[in-house]
Amino acid sequence: MAASLRHSTLFTTVCRQLNSTLWLNVGGRSIHSSAVCCKNRAARIRVGKGDRPVTYEQALHPHQIAHRKGWLSQHTSNLQGEDGAADRTVEDLFIRRLIYGTFHGCLADELVIKRRGNLLVICALMLQKLPPHKYYFLVGYTEELLSHFYKCPVKMEIQMLEEKSVYKYL
Amino acid sequence: AVISSILFSGSAEEIVIPRKKTWYGIAVLQALASTVNRDPTASHYVFQDDSYLTPRTSAEFKLYSLAQESGRTAAKYFINTYPKYFQKDFANPHIPCLMPETLELQVNEVSEAALIERIQLRKVKAAVDMYDQLLQAGTPVSLDLTNDLLDLISLYGDCDPARGDAPDKSLKPNRENNNAERIFNMMPERNRRSYGALIRGMVKHGAYSKAFNTYTDLLNNRLTGDVHIFNALISAAPEVREKYVEKWDLIVDLLKQMAEQKVKPTLLTFNAVLKALRRCGSLGRTQAFPVINEMKALGIAPSLATYDHVLGIFYKAATSAQGHTEILQDVLSEISGKSFTAQDPDDVEFFKDAMRICLATKDIEQAYRVHSLLGVGENWKLLGDSYYQSIYYGRFFNLLCMMEHIDVVLKWYKELIPSLYYPNSQGMRDLLQALDTDNRLDLIPQIWKDIKRMGHDNKTELVEEMLSLMARENQIPEVQQSFADCALDVKALYTQTDRRVPLSWSAGSLSSITSILLAAERTQQAWEMLKLFKLANRVPSESLMNQFLESVKASNNAQQAVELVQISASFCLSITPNLMERVQQEFDLTEEQRNTLSDLESSTAMSD
Numbered sequence: 001m002a003a004s005l006r007h008s009t010l011f012t013t014v015c016r017q018l019n020s021t022l023w024l025n026v027g028g029r030s031i032h033s034s035a036v037c038c039k040n041r042a043a044r045i046r047v048g049k050g051d052r053p054v055t056y057e058q059a060l061h062p063h064q065i066a067h068r069k070g071w072l073s074q075h076t077s078n079l080q081g082e083d084g085a086a087d088r089t090v091e092d093l094f095i096r097r098l099i100y101g102t103f104h105g106c107l108a109d110e111l112v113i114k115r116r117g118n119l120l121v122i123c124a125l126m127l128q129k130l131p132p133h134k135y136y137f138l139v140g141y142t143e144e145l146l147s148h149f150y151k152c153p154v155k156m157e158i159q160m161l162e163e164k165s166v167y168k169y170l
Numbered sequence: 171a172v173i174s175s176i177l178f179s180g181s182a183e184e185i186v187i188p189r190k191k192t193w194y195g196i197a198v199l200q201a202l203a204s205t206v207n208r209d210p211t212a213s214h215y216v217f218q219d220d221s222y223l224t225p226r227t228s229a230e231f232k233l234y235s236l237a238q239e240s241g242r243t244a245a246k247y248f249i250n251t252y253p254k255y256f257q258k259d260f261a262n263p264h265i266p267c268l269m270p271e272t273l274e275l276q277v278n279e280v281s282e283a284a285l286i287e288r289i290q291l292r293k294v295k296a297a298v299d300m301y302d303q304l305l306q307a308g309t310p311v312s313l314d315l316t317n318d319l320l321d322l323i324s325l326y327g328d329c330d331p332a333r334g335d336a337p338d339k340s341l342k343p344n345r346e347n348n349n350a351e352r353i354f355n356m357m358p359e360r361n362r363r364s365y366g367a368l369i370r371g372m373v374k375h376g377a378y379s380k381a382f383n384t385y386t387d388l389l390n391n392r393l394t395g396d397v398h399i400f401n402a403l404i405s406a407a408p409e410v411r412e413k414y415v416e417k418w419d420l421i422v423d424l425l426k427q428m429a430e431q432k433v434k435p436t437l438l439t440f441n442a443v444l445k446a447l448r449r450c451g452s453l454g455r456t457q458a459f460p461v462i463n464e465m466k467a468l469g470i471a472p473s474l475a476t477y478d479h480v481l482g483i484f485y486k487a488a489t490s491a492q493g494h495t496e497i498l499q500d501v502l503s504e505i506s507g508k509s510f511t512a513q514d515p516d517d518v519e520f521f522k523d524a525m526r527i528c529l530a531t532k533d534i535e536q537a538y539r540v541h542s543l544l545g546v547g548e549n550w551k552l553l554g555d556s557y558y559q560s561i562y563y564g565r566f567f568n569l570l571c572m573m574e575h576i577d578v579v580l581k582w583y584k585e586l587i588p589s590l591y592y593p594n595s596q597g598m599r600d601l602l603q604a605l606d607t608d609n610r611l612d613l614i615p616q617i618w619k620d621i622k623r624m625g626h627d628n629k630t631e632l633v634e635e636m637l638s639l640m641a642r643e644n645q646i647p648e649v650q651q652s653f654a655d656c657a658l659d660v661k662a663l664y665t666q667t668d669r670r671v672p673l674s675w676s677a678g679s680l681s682s683i684t685s686i687l688l689a690a691e692r693t694q695q696a697w698e699m700l701k702l703f704k705l706a707n708r709v710p711s712e713s714l715m716n717q718f719l720e721s722v723k724a725s726n727n728a729q730q731a732v733e734l735v736q737i738s739a740s741f742c743l744s745i746t747p748n749l750m751e752r753v754q755q756e757f758d759l760t761e762e763q764r765n766t767l768s769d770l771e772s773s774t775a776m777s778d
Binding site: 133134143 | 233
């Protein structure tokens with residue numbers, strides 16, 4: 001095996017030295033490489049065994065936004081001539097994490113955050129895990145805390161579901 | 171409108187869907203108009219608009235609103251304890267109420283600034299301590315600042331205001347205003363404001379005679395009173411005199427002194443006079459109108475508290491309408507269409523007191539006028555907190571059930587309940603009474619659903635009254651079937667053992683359910699009820715036995731007839747021989763059955 005390899009490399013070097021393009025790759029293989037093009041993995045749940053329940057929001061990929069999906073965060077700073085888009089995005093992230101932790105295990109789906117003028121409206125779908133007075137406590141707490149944090153009125157609008165609404169199983 | 175009329179007509183008409191519908195020309199306008207006023211299907215605005223989170227009883231209403239408030243308080247605690255995270259000011263213009271508050275004392279050295287800070291933060295004990303320290307250190311404290319301190323002590327009665335909740339109402343007679351008096355006596359010079367703080371504090375916390383003594387001191391020091399002092403003294407006058415005449419004389423004397431000292435009376439002065447007149451018996455009736463005329467002559471517009479005091483003077487609790495009904499009408503005529511603002515703490519008493527008078531005099535017209543006044547301008551704000559609201563609407567609904575036709579009652583029922591008012595079990599009994607009066611008992615199953623939703627299904631009197639109303643007469647077949655379903659639902663409540671304490675059977679409830687089931691020809695379930703009688707140790711009535719016999723005869727079941735007689739014998743009912751005779755005569759009995767019956771006859775004859 002080693003002997004044949006030595007022979008083949010000897011042969012290719014001899015061929016190269018002959019300087020004939022037709023003889024360049026006869027009997028040998030080399031690596032062809034190009035620029036990397038990775039598969040898009042953003043906000044996608046890949047098809048699996050078929051036992052994983054997935055909501056409508058999770059099942060549809062981001063390129064379906066404005067086709068079959070809406071937006072989770074609605075504000076005007078992405079329009080022509082408006083600024084503050086980055087600030088709004090950071091605020092949104094903070095709010096999502098805060099609510100995810102405050103209402104731990106109760107959220108059925110992603111939050112929808114709407115800004116109307118000065119008012120920040122957080123629309124949430126929740127599961128009926130806690131008795132209603134506990135929900136009211138947490139809602140009062142979040143509204144007050146976020147109002148003082150962002151210096152604008154914050155309102156929460158909650159809808160309750162019995163269980164997570166499954167769109168399909170992936 | 172079509173659907174609701176079908177629901178309330180009580181008969182199952184066929185719902186015919188027309189092939190083509192023509193709309194009225196103004197249908198769109200009507201639909202838009204229905205959105206303008208209050209939505210009676212929505213819950214209170216503070217709650218989330220979701221059926222799981224909507225309160226169904228008054229207890230839930232209170233629980234959820236208090237839970238939300240306590241969440242806010244918890245957030246405020248965090249905001250005020252860690253203010254450095256909330257300092258960044260995005261808002262332009264600046265919003266002061268969204269910044270963290272400093273509730274802790276910053277200035278700690280003994281100085282006037284520290285005293286000012288403690289007064290602003292309403293820390294009574296700390297302020298008094300700081301003042302004492304200042305005096306000991308020899309620093310003179312300015313008169314204005316000392317007056318501020320006296321105001322603070324007098325307002326809060328010498329103890330720190332409780333956090334959040336209503337302050338502790340118990341007066342401590344031996345401790346009251348000791349600090350205030352001590353500081354007052356130590357003051358090198360006192361002005362009218364100092365005396366004022368002391369007098370008003372004494373009146374607020376019940377030391378009435380001391381207040382008058384302090385006023386005499388004021389006069390002896392050649393100072394004059396101001397309007398606040400006089401208001402306080404007038405409201406304290408009924409407490410320091412016994413007889414009606416003496417009380418009134420004292421008030422007149424105070425008013426004369428007020429005129430001498432050139433102090434202008436205000437609305438609160440006149441309201442205090444009228445409030446004192448409420449406690450002057452018949453003298454109040456003669457003096458009330460002169461007082462009001464005086465008020466109008468001075469150009470002071472009356473507030474709702476004024477009218478409340480007038481009504482209180484003329485409508486005493488003990489006497490019902492004794493020729494004074496014109497007063498309420500006159501008052502309502504005068505204030506109809508006017509919008510009032512809150513000027514006196516007693517303004518909120520007006521609506522519930524007016525409704526109480528309407529209820530006592532059974533005057534539905536005036537009640538409608540009072541209710542329409544509530545819709546004028548800002549008057550809804552003067553209805554008071556949820557407790558006062560529940561009293562007002564409770565009385566209003568009670569009057570409606572008594573006086574109005576059932577259709578009107580049901581219209582108001584849909585309007586008021588449950589968006590404005592959660593009736594208690596007495597209110598539901600009034601509604602059942604109204605249904606009975608107008609012969610609309612077919613609506614009882616729907617009312618039962620509402621009773622269950624409101625959590626009144628554990629009130630035995632209400633349930634038993636409902637059952638007896640259903641069982642009283644026979645109804646047309648569809649209604650009878652709906653009654654039977656309702657009765658079975660109620661029976662389930664009595665027998666369920668999960669979660670909560672079930673209701674306990676009484677002879678009345680058992681008989682009612684059984685006779686409803688019999689009338690609806692659900693004989694199997696009716697027989698099961700008979701067994702329950704034994705289990706619950708109750709005795710069925712004779713009419714029930716007769717009703718059973720009738721139904722057994724209709725089905726011509728001889729075996730059941732014999733069983734019926736056996737059951738009757740086991741309860742030792744006096745009707746047993748009668749039943750036995752009837753069974754022997756009216757049924758074809760087999761030999762065995764005849765033997766059983768004759769055995770029974772002999773055994774009952776022996777036991778007699």
